[in-house]
Amino acid sequence: MSHSRILDIAVSEFGRKGLEGASTRGIAAAAGTAMSSITYHFGGKEGLYAAAASHIDAEMADQMRSALSDGPVPEDAGDARAEIHRLLDRLAVQLITDRDAESSLFIMREQMHPTGAFDCFYRGTIGRMARRMVSLVGAATGAADRDARVTAMTLFGQVVVWRSSRALVDRLLDGPLDAGHEALVRHRIARNTDCILDRLSADQQEPQ
Incomplete structure (x- = not known):
């Protein structure tokens, strides 16, 4: 499972439910990856949220270039x-x-x-x-x-x-x-x- 796929799902979940409402367990399940993978690569929910924001910004930069x-x-x-x-x-x-x-x-x-x-x-x-x-x-x-x-x-x-x-x-x-x-x-x-x-x-x- 690519980082990009996990981040796309995280953006969707955080966008709809917010930082508090979204579940990293649910994000992991939707991405078809283990919860430990999110913890290992992003350090937990806050780290994933920050990475999702960076992911959005990178896409915006490409769109507006x-x-x-x-x-x-x-x-x-x-x-x-x-x-x-x-x-x-x-x-x-x-x-x-x-x-x-x-x-x-x-x-x-x-x-x-x-x-x-x-x-x-x-x-x-x-x-x-x-x-x-x-x-x-x-x-x-x-x-x-x-x-x-x-x-x-x-x-x-x-x-x-x-x-x-x-x-x-x-x-x-x-x-x-x-x-x-x-x-x-x-x-x-x-x-x-x-x-x-x-x-x-x-x-x-x-x-x-």
Whole structure:
């Protein structure tokens, strides 16, 4: 039994039941491996939970690689805006439909009731995206740091809501959100993003 298979099952179990509710014995049984194997490789439930968080972060890093840059933030406002669009659109592709639903449950639990595992996400891909977005918003609009931070979270929020409020979305759309909605949602996110950035840019020109 590969580590990856055990971690996939652990992500699902921890996502649905939380750290306290999930059972390493149940995870071992679902993975078709001995309980001693989890103890040997991960040191127990807390170690497995931390490894599951790292597993999620590694998958996110791979999914976002094409849009999440580690290079210098563009100095040109138009280039910074274009990167904002690429980053949000790539994230939307992951969150609009049910791709990686188990990982999302795990992450949402950590957002609401953070444990030590949240540090893995903040040091990793989620934190990188947030910090990059703050810098990009500042470069694209000239906004001060506080405004850039608030705006960055607002921009992320319009994407994340499609996963975090899935039950409401399904009711409002009279059926499950699926790939058929993807183009429309991505288009609306892009238009909203431009409106938000345009307003923030205009705010910088108004007398204080």
